[in-house]
Amino acid sequence: MPVQAIVFDLDGVLIDSEPMWEEVRRAYVADRGGRWLPDTQERLMGMSTNEWADYLATDLIDGVTAEQVAYEVIDQMLQRYEEELPLLPGAEDAVRRMADYRPLGLASSSPRALIELVLGKLGVAGLFRATVSTEEVDRGKPEPDGYLAVAAQLGVSGGDCVAIEDSANGIRSAHAAGMTVIAIPRPAHPPAPDALALAAHVADGLDEVTPDLVAVIHN
Structure with missing residues (x-):
């Protein structure tokens, strides 16, 4: 599918x-x-x-x-x-590009107040159909609770989703939820090799996150 x-x-x-x-x-x-x-x-x-x-x-x-x-x-x-909002290169473009392709969710360890502030300042809050803070579920990452909650809100299974993550705990969380994972490691805190191995694709930046890539790696 x-x-x-x-x-x-x-x-x-x-x-x-x-x-x-x-x-x-x-x-x-x-x-x-x-x-x-x-x-x-x-x-x-x-x-x-x-x-x-x-x-x-x-x-x-x-x-x-x-x-x-x-x-x-x-x-x-x-x-x-x-x-000062420390946006990463290509953040807004990536969100808008992928929102044109499929429904969007967000699973974050940040508290709800910070999620809403960031998405509001970025101007993309209305593009996300589901957002979950791990303070709203029983267990944080690397447990899958946050990602499973987002999938449930979107009305799909974890296996129907592609997740974009950077950290070892985040990759493990999304993978445990059954999602296909695109990893974009941050140089200051690179994921552990065993966690990175769970990703279907390792990208250098958000510009690589495209519908074509998703179609190739999700099967």
């Missing part, structure tokens, strides 16, 4: 947000006398809001609640996005 929907990730695919997330959360931990561990950033990638806030409050900082961490960090991210 031909592909029925295209599902984008947000962070690392449409916006180069991971450096900003790392900067904000590192500073937050440091300002509260916490400790940033060598594997912290890798562990955080793909976590839902509840998961990363609990991790910071439990493992890295003393004397704060997960709810406080989530509220304060997300507020800082909203301010940063309002000042």
Whole structure:
């Protein structure tokens, strides 16, 4: 059956947000006398809001609640996005190109407020028929919950979708949901080789994401 929907990730695919997330959360931990561990950033990638806030409050900082961490960090991210949205090259064109081809969904580890702000500022909010934040499902990436929720909202199965991802946890999540995955690795945080091997195609950038490519890799 031909592909029925295209599902984008947000962070690392449409916006180069991971450096900003790392900067904000590192500073937050440091300002509260916490400790940033060598594997912290890798562990955080793909976590839902509840998961990363609990991790910071439990493992890295003393004397704060997960709810406080989530509220304060997300507020800082909203301010940063309002000042400057770190769009990746070809983001808007890719969304519009693929929306002309198939229905679009979005599965993101970002909280709902950030998803809506980014898609609004990008001017493409109306092109997505379904958007899911992993804070709205039981488990974040690498579990498939977010991608399965998007597919359900679109009225298709995971196997009918092509997902565009950048991180190891994101690739694993989409693949576990049965989706064909196009990986666009970010040089600063390259996916683990075993995760990258799950992708049907590894692209250098969003310009490669075209209907012709999707038709070739989805079977």
